Amino acid sequence: xxxxxxxxxxxxxxxxxxxxxxxxxxxxxxxxxxxxxxxxxxxxxxxxxxxxxxxxxxxxxxxxxxxxxxxxxxxxxxxxxxxxxxxxxxxxxxxxxxxxxxxxxxxxxxxxxxxxxxxxxxxxxxxxxxxxxxxxxxxxxxxxxxxxxxxxxxxxxxxxxxxxxxxxxxxxxxxxxxxxxxxxxxxxxxxxxxxxxxxxxxxxxxxxxxxxxxxxxxxxxxxxxxxxxxxxxxxxxxxxxxxxxxxxxxxxxxxxxxxxxxxxxxxxxxxxxxxxxxxxxxxxxxxxxxxxxxxxxxxxxxxxxxxxxxxxxxxxxxxxxxxxxxxxxxxxxxxxxxxxxxxxxxxxxxxxxxxxxxxxxxxxxxxxxxxxxxxxxxxxxxxxxxxxxxxxxxxxxxxxxxxxxxxxxxxxxxxxxxxxxxxxxxxxxxxxxxxxxxxxxxxxxxxxxxxxxxxxxxxxxxxxxxxxxxxxxxxxxxxxxxxxxxxxxxxxxxxxxxxxxxxxxxxxxxxxxxxxxxxxxxxxxxxxxxxxxxxxxxxxxxxxxxxxx
Numbered sequence: 001x002x003x004x005x006x007x008x009x010x011x012x013x014x015x016x017x018x019x020x021x022x023x024x025x026x027x028x029x030x031x032x033x034x035x036x037x038x039x040x041x042x043x044x045x046x047x048x049x050x051x052x053x054x055x056x057x058x059x060x061x062x063x064x065x066x067x068x069x070x071x072x073x074x075x076x077x078x079x080x081x082x083x084x085x086x087x088x089x090x091x092x093x094x095x096x097x098x099x100x101x102x103x104x105x106x107x108x109x110x111x112x113x114x115x116x117x118x119x120x121x122x123x124x125x126x127x128x129x130x131x132x133x134x135x136x137x138x139x140x141x142x143x144x145x146x147x148x149x150x151x152x153x154x155x156x157x158x159x160x161x162x163x164x165x166x167x168x169x170x171x172x173x174x175x176x177x178x179x180x181x182x183x184x185x186x187x188x189x190x191x192x193x194x195x196x197x198x199x200x201x202x203x204x205x206x207x208x209x210x211x212x213x214x215x216x217x218x219x220x221x222x223x224x225x226x227x228x229x230x231x232x233x234x235x236x237x238x239x240x241x242x243x244x245x246x247x248x249x250x251x252x253x254x255x256x257x258x259x260x261x262x263x264x265x266x267x268x269x270x271x272x273x274x275x276x277x278x279x280x281x282x283x284x285x286x287x288x289x290x291x292x293x294x295x296x297x298x299x300x301x302x303x304x305x306x307x308x309x310x311x312x313x314x315x316x317x318x319x320x321x322x323x324x325x326x327x328x329x330x331x332x333x334x335x336x337x338x339x340x341x342x343x344x345x346x347x348x349x350x351x352x353x354x355x356x357x358x359x360x361x362x363x364x365x366x367x368x369x370x371x372x373x374x375x376x377x378x379x380x381x382x383x384x385x386x387x388x389x390x391x392x393x394x395x396x397x398x399x400x401x402x403x404x405x406x407x408x409x410x411x412x413x414x415x416x417x418x419x420x421x422x423x424x425x426x427x428x429x430x431x432x433x434x435x436x437x438x439x440x441x442x443x444x445x446x447x448x449x450x451x452x453x454x455x456x457x458x459x460x461x462x463x464x465x466x467x468x469x470x471x472x473x474x475x476x477x478x479x480x481x482x483x484x485x486x487x488x489x490x491x492x493x494x495x496x497x498x499x500x501x502x503x504x505x506x507x508x509x510x511x512x513x514x515x516x517x518x519x520x521x522x523x524x525x526x527x528x529x530x531x532x533x534x535x536x537x538x539x540x541x542x543x544x545x546x547x548x549x
Contacts, residue, residue, distance in 0.1 A: 006128045007031075012054035013038035014045055014071065015090070016063040020113075024058060024090075027117050031124075042066035046074055055131055056124065059107075061091035061098060072106045084134040086127035090115060133166045171369070187228055188511035189438055192533040195221045196444035199536055225533060245520060246285040246377060246487075248400045251326055252277050254288060255313050258295050266303050272310030273303075282317050284326040284397035285487065286377045294370040295328070298393050301367070302332035306390070309333030317399055323484045326399040331392045337385040345383070346371045378487065398484045406494070414466040417458075429454040430474040432543065435464035435491060436509070437482045441532075445477070445509075448536040453543070461486030465494050472500040475543050480510040480521065489524050496525060505546035509534075 011033060015021050021038045028036050037052055039045065042063045048054075057075075061068035068089060079085050086108040091098070094112045102110055109123050140158050198217040205211050252275075259273055266273045302311045312331040317324060337345065345367050374381050374395055385391035401409065432449060434457040436442045442457045449455045456473075458464050461482050468476065476495060480488035492506050508526040510517070518529045530542050 005132060006125065007033055008035055009033070009055040009128050009132075010052055011036040011056045011058065011124075012045075012048060012052060013058045014042055014063075014068075015058075015060040016040050016042070017060070020060070020090070023117075024120075027121060031121055042068075042071050045071050046078065049075065049078065055086075056128055057085070057087045058124075059087055059089055061089060061093050061102065069101060069105050072102075076106065083138070084131055086131050088120075088123055088127060090120070130166070133162060137162045137166065186511075187224075188532040189441065191221060191225055191228075192511075193440040193444055195225070195533045195535070196448065200444070200447055221533070246287055248283050249286050249288055249291070250280075251282050251284055251286075251315055251328060251397075252280040254286075254291055255295065255315060255328065258292050259299065259313055261296065262299050262303060265300075266310065269303065269306070271303060271306055271308075274310065274312050276312060276314045278314075278316045282315055282326045283400040284379075285400060285490075286379075286397060290373045290377060294373040294395070295330075297367070297370040298330045298395075302330050302334060302391070302393075306332045306334030309390075324399040324401060324405065325484075326397045328395040328397075329392055330395075331390065333390040336387040336389055336391055337383070338387055339385070342383050342385065346381070378481070378484070398487075409462045410465045410469070413460075413462045414469070417463060417466055430543075430547065431456070431471070433464060433467060433473040433476045434458070435461060435477065435482065435488070436479045438479070441479070445539065448539055449543075452540060461488070461491030461494070464491055465498075468495045468501065469498055472504065474504070475546055476501075476504060476506045477509050478506060478526075480508055480512055489521070492525055505543075507542060507546070509539075 011028065013021050013024050013036065015024075015038070018040055021040065025036065025038065037048065039048060043065050045066075059068045059071060066074075068091065072087060075085075087106060089102045089107045089110045090113060091102075091110075092113040099110050108127055111120065111123065140162060195218065198214050198221060201214045202211060202218065205214060255275060255277075259275065263273060299311065299313070310333060312329070314327075314329045314331065316327050316329075318327055319325070371381050374397075377397065379395055379397040382394045382396070383391060384394075430453050432453045432455045434442060434445055434455055436445065436457065437459050439459070442459070446455050446457055453475075456467060458467060461478075462485065464476075464478070465486075467473075476492075478488040478492055482488055482491065486494070488508065488510070492508075495501055495506060505527045506525070508521045508529045509532065510521070510529070511532040512521075518531075521529050527546065528542060530538065
């Protein structure tokens with residue numbers, strides 16, 4: 001219902017470039033917005049504003065006759081001071097001064113051109129939803145004043161629901177920077193294959209027509225990479241969340257600490273909270289703050305939607321598909337979730353979830369945020385539920401192995417790896433060990449290096465340690481995110497312990513591209529760092545620099 005209301009909102013576009021207006025109107029059409037109008041002449045805005053009564057203004061800054069700042073100043077005379085009217089600035093002016101002036105002049109949000117249409121759509125959704133919630137809150141407050149005596153309890157409940165919905169919308173706004181930063185890895189990983197293969201084709205092809213087509217791929221990939229870098233820089237400046245770091249933490253202690261926060265809530269509903277730990281020493285690489293937020297969201301939902309009985313928090317360790325997992329489960333005796341909604345409750349940025357939230361308790365925004373936090377820590381979440389009997393949310397993290405378990409895994413890998421090829425050409429070419437879980441990335445890096453180096457590739461940290469224990473390579477390249485099992489940092493530290501590797505260059509090749517990521521990885525023990533995507537020249541130069549040291 002709220003989604004259809006937003007789609008009918010009036011949107012006014014003001015930009016002196018017609019092509020920019022056409023791009024925005026195509027986006028609005030594609031997303032189902034039905035009521036919008038535009039002008040290339042900022043002098044007509046006041047008249048349009050009075051007649052069209054927009055709910056949102058998409059405004060350029062640099063225009064002839066009247067600038068965007070002047071337009072906002074004139075609109076102050078006709079917009080009530082006690083109402084919320086959102087203005088989204090879309091401008092090619094990237095200066096910090098312009099952004100400050102726009103936001104202090106009344107703008108609600110600010111994006112620089114060329115903009116990412118996915119991000120523009122999310123900003124539009126957030127601003128329209130916030131306006132809608134403000135309008136609803138104002139409407140119900142007026143009704144509250146008129147009918148306070150006869151409908152006090154009903155209107156107070158409505159007001160609480162609206163405030164809660166408003167807080168959820170504001171929480172989405174606060175988390176958008178964290179979301180964009182976490183997407184860095186998912187966007188940069190395929191980019192290395194696109195740009196890397198394009199570079200190789202450019203060198204190998206001879207037909208001018210084909211080289212021109214490949215150049216188009218390269219230009220498009222570089223443009224996407226530049227856009228991504230701009231978004232991430234914006235995210236770094238605006239995000240209140242510090243750079244994510246994972247460290248080995250005892251899960252039983254974290255569970256007990258966070259459960260204590262909800263004992264009074266459970267007691268108020270006459271519910272029990274119990275813990276069951278198969279082993280109180282189980283450890284995983286997590287971020288304590290994110291784990292606490294995700295766990296508390298699941299625990300809060302379990303208590304909120306349980307009327308009788310209570311909630312169990314369990315901790316176990318399982319081996320699944322050769323990987324040791326630490327599994328945290330929140331089990332309740334609550335109202336349950338219909339099977340057909342088990343996937344939908346985790347979906348992000350979909351207004352349909354609001355409807356599900358009203359029909360099926362516990363299927364709102366909080367679960368999608370908890371899922372994102374868990375995935376940021378290399379974990380995964382699953383749900384099993386039956387209506388009327390309760391739900392079980394299982395959170396899986398790769399368990400931190402003790403020294404004996406680690407040695408056993410490495411030994412197991414050592415038995416399956418053939419070492420014969422390691423002795424070929426070692427007296428002629430420097431030997432490079434590549435540890436990378438993404439197959440296209442392994443292929444492109446191997447193609448980049450095969451003429452100048454003897455390269456051996458593996459897809460996980462255990463195999464990398466096994467290979468390194470049999471031969472001393474000249475350089476080791478390690479991706480930081482290696483999926484379930486050992487991550488790149490742990491793999492690097494284990495290889496560094498091997499005899500002969502005290503001074504061998506071990507280099508991080510990763511899609512984590514913030515400047516703070518570089519500093520963190522170097523402090524952990526990597527000798528150098530290369531962010532994805534990169535060119536063949538950048539990769540070879542990185543390795544050659546190590547040889548000269």
